[in-house]
Amino acid sequence: MTPPPQFFILGASGDLTARKLIPALASLARQGREFSVLGLSRSPKTDEIFRAELRARMPDELLDGFDTLAPRIGYQSVDLSEAGQVEALRERAGAGGRLFYLALKPELFGSTVEALCQSGLLCRGVDESHWQRVVVEKPFGHDLASARRLNAELHKFIDEEQLYRIDHYLGKETVQNLLGFRFHNAIFDPLWSRHHVELVQITVAEELGLGGRAGYYDTTGAVRDMLQNHMLQILALIAMEPPATLAAESIRNQKVAVLRGLHLHDVGHNSVRARYTARGDTRGYLEEEGVATDSMTETYVAARAEVATWRWSGVPFLLRHGKRLPRKNTEVRIQFRTAPLQLFNRPEGMSEPDFRAQLEAGNLCQVRPNVLTLTLQPREAIGLSFGVKRPGNVMQMTPAELSFDYRDQFGETTAPAYERLLLDALLGDQTLFLRSDEIDASWRFADELRGGWDAAGAPMHEYAAGSWGPSAADDLFYGCEGGWGV
Ligand SMILES: NC(=O)c1ccc[n+]([C@@H]2O[C@H](COP(=O)([O-])OP(=O)(O)OC[C@H]3O[C@@H](n4cnc5c(N)ncnc54)[C@H](OP(=O)(O)O)[C@@H]3O)[C@@H](O)[C@H]2O)c1
Incomplete structure (x- = not known):
């Protein structure tokens, strides 16, 4: 035995x-x-x-x-x-x-x-x-060069098959469900591309501040602490091609293809960094104990990225993460394109030709009725919004939502992330662990963003603790694309 x-x-x-x-x-x-x-x-x-x-x-x-x-x-x-x-x-x-x-x-x-x-x-x-x-x-390195050095150092003694780089987000039930949701429910498959998706938003909002980790955080910041790892992993699961099997390499190959295609055009224009300022009893970031008084560390990041693949070319992926936001919330929103012709909700008194002309000119925006929301934390839920006719004699469409909540369906949820990951490591399943090329591609993107800020002398915006972040982040949406989900 x-x-x-x-x-x-x-x-x-x-x-x-x-x-x-x-x-x-x-x-x-x-x-x-x-x-x-x-x-x-x-x-x-x-x-x-x-x-x-x-x-x-x-x-x-x-x-x-x-x-x-x-x-x-x-x-x-x-x-x-x-x-x-x-x-x-x-x-x-x-x-x-x-x-x-x-x-x-x-x-x-x-x-x-x-x-x-x-x-x-x-x-x-x-x-x-x-x-x-x-x-x-984690953290596995603090930029691309240090991650590569660490990989080379470890590979001197052990093989990649022996190395399990943890990102505890991947152990979460709802993060794994992104795979299940996408590749089991064939009805979404034809919709899951630039043909029908207008934009994708990924938000990881934290209510907490530094939690006694000022020393670590001040040398790390929002991009390296959260975006480079957890957020890009979520993005990869949303944007990846279907794997041929559930084997670890099959899934990881598809994820890495997405991460390699991830780009930011014009960092200065398409991203925002910020730090929180005091509000009420809450101290501002620069007043926190252990933070350098001249610190340039961001506690908030928002970026409009693109995934240069056949499926996603031209679709913006809007990423947002910050500390000291109003509440904890991790959420993916897939916003679908509008119907080709707007038949409903013409403002009262406006003629049909005028309505068309105003829409065409971008002076009036069509409502985006169809948004699929995958909430990962703290609630675990899925929602799909759509328009329905408001009862009455007028043809007026109004938003409604189909929603599913894990807790309502299954009761108190499921195994904590570390339990699943430790079991997988014990069983030798590397699917939920990061491969060296995934780490590489994620750091390349994070370095591009941070390097772009430094090179352009990007401003450090400010937002009051407990608010949803700086108003500059709203400008990452263009024209009629709408705004952040919450
Ligand atoms: N805590 C979390 O929630 C969390 C979350 C995500 C990632 N991580 C990562 O997990 C790692 C550990 O985090 P932690 O919070 O547990 O750190 P920690 O509380 O500082 O613990 C570090 C441990 O390392 C031991 N150690 C330090 N030098 C050693 C040496 N030369 N020989 C043997 N043991 C030594 C320390 O024990 P002695 O002083 O007794 O030697 C202590 O047990 C870090 O990489 C951190 O970034 C932690």
Whole structure:
């Protein structure tokens, strides 16, 4: 019988381990998954103390799962920059598959993988029952050059098939449902292209500010923290061609083709950066503790991009993300083109020829009745708007909506993102992890945007905390295209 696999958590005394990884593993243990856990970091503590600390942070509903797992959780104090100490870990290594989870600062990724390889704990090309894999937390680099350096460093010791770059957004049920929705419901297939889609909006709005991470955020900003990874992953799932199968490479090949085609024409004209200012009791970004007083870090980004593929050429993809917006909301809106001839809703007293002329001249805008809204957070829902005749003797069309809510249908929803991703890593399924060329293409776009701002000396707009962002972002919509969904 194959011995059960072992999770090595490198960075075991950190926040991610207690808040995300151990709860996900406790839930998997409750479902009967067999594995053991060895926590590693420098802080000295015994197995018992480590377990007690973790248990104290466990949500009540997972305590039974944690107690099932606890006898299989161990701890070893180790400084990963000391080769001798890493070597000593071999004594606690089991004979089954090994998963090394790097819950560490990114600066330690390369040297840690090197030390694990040199100790013989992590090797290339082992047989299937003795698989050895590495999960790497985000951020993966801070621009294209550093991501490439990190890739090259890791590839010196392990193969791409062993490398699981995490973007926890991809573990979310509703993000995966983008694939299901698109490729199971054939009625949308003929509509899903430049012929019928006028524009696509992707919004990731956060109500929170820096959450005690000012030091990290001030050297990162909205583009690198959110747009380069989570938002471009959502965009890739919306715009990709159908994969031939659900195999990881089949899906990742299609996603990377979209990301490679993603462009911004005239950055100065088609993007906006901004930072929040104080409102009421809420401090402005520059007043936050830990933020440099002359900081040029953006807490808001909006961009009008294009995907240069046969399917999407000419369709704007409007991306928007900001901190300290009115509420948390992650949403995709697919706005369909209007009917070729506007028959309804002629303003009272306007003649038919005048109505046509005003529409033609762009002085009057046709209503966009058909918008498909895929809400990913915090509600998980799908809505389709359409026009209906308002009851009465006049032919007047008015908006209505078909809507579906996950919670209404399925009750309290589904597995947290980390649980799904850890299970997939355990099972060797890389579909929901990022391949090196995806990372490359995403950083190329993020660098193009940020580099464009710097080169053009783009203004840093301001918006009051708790508002929907700077008014300059409204100008990214042209003519009758409308505006941001919320
Ligand atoms: N926290 C989150 O929600 C979150 C979300 C997304 C991504 N991430 C990413 O996940 C990673 C970890 O985040 P975190 O918030 O858990 O960070 P953290 O709280 O700072 O934890 C870092 C861990 O690394 C250990 N460590 C540092 N130097 C070490 C060394 N030389 N040898 C052994 N262990 C060492 C620390 O323990 P000792 O000091 O005891 O050695 C600690 O356990 C980062 O890359 C972060 O960007 C975190």
